[in-house]
Amino acid sequence: MGVELLALHWIYVLFIVLIIGFMVMRRDTTLICIIGIFTLAITATGSFSGSISGIFNSFIYAITELLPTILVISIIVAMSRVLTKTGINDAMISPFAKFIRTPALAYWVIGILMMVISWFFWPSPAVALLGAVLLPVAIRVGLPALGVAMAMNLFGHGIALSGDFIIQAAPKLTADAASLPVGDVITASIPLVITMGLVTTVTAFLFLKRDMKRGKLQDKPFSKITETDTDVDHSLLSSGKKKFFAFLIPLAFALDVVAMLTLNLQGGDATALIGGTSVFILLILSLTAHNHHGLEKVTGYLIEGFQFGFKVFGPVIPIAAFFYLGDAGFTKIIGGYLPEISQGIVNDLGVALAHSVPLTKEVAAVTLTSIGAITGLDGSGFSGISLAGSVANLFSTGMDGGAATLTALGQISAIWVGGGTIIPWALIPAAAICNVDPFELARRNILPVTIGLVVTTIVAMFLI
Structure with missing residues (x-):
């Protein structure tokens, strides 16, 4: 027997459609999200002042839920600033330069390094860590700057960010929206991330190699940012100290990974371990490099990190606030205005859908990929993954299963499209580092990413 849908349910659906349309x-x-929160609140309570308060309370709820994610990313970015400033990142990456002897090796070595570094530092800092050191090496062996930018984009903003196995920011957002444990979403995403990564990077490499042979690949310059607050100051640390820390820091994170596996740490526990390690590295490096100015520099680096964190997640908070109303957040933010038999707006819609439309796993998979891609059009990649999680929950309720796979599929689609692979305004960091046109870079990535999404969607149909 299906549940009775109230005005609240239809208002929620209406605003989901509006959000997708605006994206x-x-x-x-x-x-749109703020108006949606207000409309749901006033429809439920009939109180104008209470609905105004509901907007603020929904933001508090969203920030509370997202705060561990925002915090760990801010800390990691702060740590990456001091790594760049002291030149330790150069010392960490430069040994790999000797492996780059051909254009093909340049593409795969830079890509794999970008993926590994992005797992721990996130892609935006990783672009800066890698680009300055390995770009000249790659160009010297014959890989165009556009090829370097493609490798960094596809492996970092694509594979690493869409899976986000270490920091777990993306799966936390989608898992919360889908009312699933983070570990379930991560486990379900592994075969999809591997499929998407292999198909897209191999396809992109084959197209790149073909066009290099034909002489069709021309880099179109982009105005490169040549001076930043993180320019290397070689006087801060001696060569020996740089090499010591270049060995110690990867070792510390490798021990974190071992601890995660042996102690079965996931979600918030894994994030806390990475975050705490990053804080200690930040403190030690700041005090070692800046001596008696170290105390002030620690604060300065943290401020830079928090500015980055809230800049990235600023657009996410209102959207997450709205989508949290689809589940347990409604009762906590607005109150108990849903019927007693209600399992939350999204679950109610899923039950109603199951009783009215015959859903198949093929339809569900295609829909989640499409929704993920559409929500990624804003160039954030993160702002719409809560929607993907909510819709996956809705569809899985209607099909009686497959929630984790559908959630992971929507997450992968949203981040590959919007996280920095085919949306030009999201490509600017990599384009600036490599001095290429972001629109040309986006054009090069479109076909491989599209092929990858098609194949990954088909694989997901068999996994649901």
Whole structure:
């Protein structure tokens, strides 16, 4: 027997459609989400003042849920600033330069390094860590700058960010929206991330190799940022100290991974371990490099990190606030205005859908990939993955299973499209580092990413 759908359910659906529509038109969705929160609140309570308060309370709820993710990313970025400033990142990466002897090796070595570093530092800092050191090496052996940018994009903003196995920011968002444990989403995403990564990077490499042979690959320069606050100051640390820390830091994170596996740490526990390790590295490096100015520099690096964290997640908070209303957040933010038999707005919609439309795993998989891609059009990659999780929950309720796989599929689609592989305004960091045109880079990535999404969607159909 299906549940009775109230005005609240239809309002929620209406605003989901509006949010998707605004994303397709590349318009900001913050205003729509705030109006949606207010409309749901006033429909439920009938209180104007209570509904105004509900907007603020929903933001508090979203920030509370997202705070561990925002915090760990801010700390990691702060740590990456001091690594770049002291030149330790150069010492960490430069040994790999000797392996780069051909264009093919340049593509795969840079890509794999970018993926590994992005797992721990996130892609944006990793671009800066890698680009300055390995770009000249790659160009010297014959790989165009556009090829370097493609490798960094596809492996970092694509594979590493879409899986996000170490920091677990992306799976935390989607798992919360889908009312699933983070570990379930991560486990379900592994075969999909591998499929998407292999198909896309191999396809991109084959196209790149073909066009290099034909002489069709021409780099179109982009205005490169030549001076930043993180320019290397070689006077801060001696060569010996740089080499020591270049060995110690990867070892510390490798021990973290061992601890995660042996102690079965996932989700918040794994994030806390990485975050705490990053804080200690930040403190030790700041005090060692800046001597008696170290105390002030620690604060300065943390401020830079928090500025980055809230800049990235600023657009996510209103959207997450709205989508949290689809589940347990509704009762906590607005109150108990849903019927007693209700399992939450999204679950109610899923049950109703199951009783009205025959859902198949093929339809569900295609829909989640499409929704993920559409929500990624804003160039964030993160702002829409809560929607992907909510819709996956809705569909899985209707099909009686497959929630984790559908959630992972929507997450992968959203981040590959919006996280920095085919949306030009999301490609600017890599384009700037490599001095290439971001629109040309986006054009090169479109076909491989599309092929990858098609194959990954088909694989997901068999896994649901």
